[in-house]
Amino acid sequence: MTTEANISDSDLLEQINSEVASLMTPVIVYLGVLMFFGVLGNIFVCYYYGQQTRRSSHAVFICTIALFDLVSCAVSMPIEIVDMKFYYTFTNGHLCKFLRFVNHVAAIGSAFTLIAISVDRFRRICRPLKKQLNLLKCKLLCALSFLLGLIYSWPALVFYKSVEVELNAQNGRILKGYDCSITNESNYRDYIWGFNFVYLITFMFGTGTLVVMYSLVGRSIYQHKRKLILSRPLSRRPKPVHADLDSTKIDKESSGIDNDEQGRASCARKANAMQLFAKCSKAEKKKATDINGDHHNKDKLNNKSIKYTMIMLVVASIFVISFLPYLVLVKIYTFEDLRDSLWGSSLVGYEIGLRSYSA
Template sequence: MDNASDSDALLVNLNAEKADLMTPVIVFLAVLMCAGLVGNVFVVIYYGFRARKSTHSLFICTVAIYDLISCGISIPFEIVDLRLFITFEDSTACKVLRFVNHFAAIGSICILLEIAIDRFRRICRPVQKQLNHQQAKLACGLSVVVSVVYSWPTFVFYTSVPVDVRSKNGQTVTGHDCTTTKEKEYSVYLLVFNFFYMASFVVVAVILCVLYSLVGRMLVKHNHKMTAAKPTSEGIETSLTDDTTAKTKQTEKVTSNTGDKPTQQANHKTTHLDRTTVKFTMIMLVITVVFVISFLPFLALLLWRVAKGGYIVDALSDSGLVAFQFGLRSYFLNSALNPFTYGFFNSRFRDFLYTMVCVCRRKTSGINDKTIGSLERMLTDMTATNSDF
């Protein structure tokens, strides 16, 4: 009985040491969680309720929902996992944690791929039939199905694994870690599972690179044409739009007066639509690049851990273990940084945030209803325009 009590006390002490060692990782995750929760809530409000209905607002809102799942469920679970570094004994909680992590990440990948395809079709194939709002909803629903299909093996391969932990004085106790199973009969399947994940990631990354390369090339060519065109020239103009249906306008303009008002309005509208297209494409390109970069360390370390085998903590120094834990959670960067990307490229989203903050501050400060009503009307007018950018 005394031996059991001594072992339990030693295990608790060893776990406390590991948890303290993981403090930098926990702080890092806590910062990402707070930033991601606040930022993505505003993204959902703006693109889900304030912005006009379009395919791109629906896609951005869906990505933000996946990011909210990561920041609101996955990251808190990960912090708990780090605090219970060698005392995580609940296998069911472990399986649910890993499933949610995979589900949110894969869902985001699916939406980013769908957005890239939509961008390619609208910009490089503007005269073809485009994705409408209803089809975009179906595409977002398909991402949920794909995420579940890709994520369900986590219920098989992840569990609370018994591990032997050695103290500094050489005494060994048995703890539990939430990780992939170490049973030999699953080793081959686990290797295939992780290799399939890596292969899928590489294929999707290549597709994204190719599609955005073609889109970027087309935008550069179009920009050159717009720059070379003269207001008085006679020709055909094609407007690249972000509406729920593709709108390709062919306008033959024959003018003799450069001050003709309808011609100036048409040119302004075309330039405006092109600017909107470029901005949205740039937003999704940056988000895609950040996603790929943030996901690479996680996948690489995952494969290395499977190939290495055994209890990985024994093979690493304290600093190496901290770096390893950072790398395993690198993909959370994407979920927290996305709202900042929207804010950097989208001036209307920045204005929306500023107005929302002002409204909240006025209400908490007890400013009169007239002032609050004026700010709220300003917010409504700002987000009721034809462009979200």
């Protein structure tokens, strides 16, 4: 009967790695589902807003968000799954650096794009008479978001690598494994702390900007809808156009003149008044139709803008909520090797939390 004492270190490491890989099955399934629907969904979004709709700031921003997410789903998630399968035997340091770098670029680029969208929504809804962002400026903002993603993410190429970890086997043997993680070298400790601190400050600033922008947008939308409801009955109220006819009737009744000539004149005046009434009624009806039609189109346009704003608000909220667990866990990991004390469902939850920003 083979015991752990008779197994080589490499075989024992493979055995432990297989056990952890089996434990990580929920994480792998989670990433696989996100990858499948993320790739299909973002390809469809890029095709629809890139080819089937007219060029607009909305389309540019949505395509940019979809491209960042597509890179995360098509490039990062497959490597994340490989990382889960080779939990303690991930020896490819260059692939590790590439994985973390792409993850950071996609996340930071998406964050700055969402901030740009919130500013655009604020200007269009709260400052509609001011000069708005044109198509070129929107493209430049998206390019700037990508550039900022690169600037914020380059330290990942330095700090992340295949880190050597010590594993305690059941028989007391110390095994040497390799994990794709942030370096534990003491001379990098201050730089890593600064790296995470910059991320934390940027996250707080970005979240604050989103909250302020969308709060002002929400207030403007509420005021707009309230004003629209109050103004509709007044704008559709018919105007009195039969004053001439009523005055003609009063003049006829009060005059008491009953000769034929006066009667014919009265009839002529009545006929003219009826024609005038018909023309005025027709004109007023047409005018009211035009006004109501204009209001309908304007309402429809505003509703479309409001709908787009609400979608972007939901996307931004999901991004902030999903990024928060990652930021907290990374911050804890900087000061304490939390993962070594975890096992079972707690370790699975920890790994899902670290990858929550991929959602």
